[in-house]
Amino acid sequence: MHTRRIGDIAVGAIGLGGMPMSIEGRPDEQRSVATIHAALDAGATLIDTADAYHLYANDVGHNESLIARAVATYGGDTSDVLIATKGGHLRPGDGSWTRNGSPEYLKSACEASLKRLGVEAIGLYQFHRPDPAVPYADSVGAIRDLLDAGKIRMAGISNADPEQIVLANEILGGRLVSVQNQYSPAFRSSEPELALCAELGIAFLPWSPLGGISNAGALGSRFAVFAEVAGEHGVSPQQVCLAWMLAKAPGVIPIPGSSRPETIRDSVAAADLQLSAEHLARLDQP
């Protein structure tokens, strides 16, 4: 698979999103490990996770621990694998998602993630979601402190608007390497952030790129043009969707979620799918 850059690191152009392996509907550990190993076999080297990808109040960090175990038990070379995690979201165990962007909390969450991942420094740490109760600059200031202390190698943000991207990059002294926002055929309103990241040379990681766990399988029936182009290429509509995103800018690195080896293998193949200008223009139509 061809690579793209996050800061000074090259990663496979399609990453793996870990969330479906740890929240509602998650599979057993054996299937999850097989999925992560299939992603690595196929050349994916970016794995996206978060401390909040868990189900119960007592299994915080389920996804981080799972990924750490799967990478440790992989037979091949994993020295180029970048595990990107996040802090700032919480799941109290009743199905809801809450936020805490206070500097003290983010620093303690990072320490817990370091332990679960079993590393001295987290490869990429992302502030998960702005907390309206805490000034954004304070939350990002904690991420800067973690970077300065060597607890994290690279810093990213998620669910940020253009103003927050500029502010975060300023607070981080120009060291913001990635922005992770929702972006899919159904959700295109992150295009200003995508364009800003392209201009600033910051990686843009579309989350729920296939429309989210419950809609991903129906992408082709929800968006006929993706099914039409897929039919012309003899590939899945999901592959067309990811190839369309890759064509948006050289810094775009989609992170499709997966809980089965078959789906991540199919998604990774999008890195080799070249779409014509005519096809891209058709897919661009909302």
Ligand SMILES: NC(=O)c1ccc[n+]([C@@H]2O[C@H](COP(=O)([O-])OP(=O)(O)OC[C@H]3O[C@@H](n4cnc5c(N)ncnc54)[C@H](OP(=O)(O)O)[C@@H]3O)[C@@H](O)[C@H]2O)c1
């Ligand atoms: N920063 C944030 O706030 C935020 C929010 C949400 C998600 N995320 C991140 O973004 C990642 C992706 O988002 P997501 O998991 O919500 O949604 P998604 O990637 O749009 O959809 C995930 C679902 O797509 C299916 N799928 C994957 N590849 C496929 C293919 N080639 N053909 C058919 N189906 C396919 C998978 O099915 P199977 O399960 O059957 O394999 C999976 O359950 C997450 O895993 C997480 O890491 C971040």
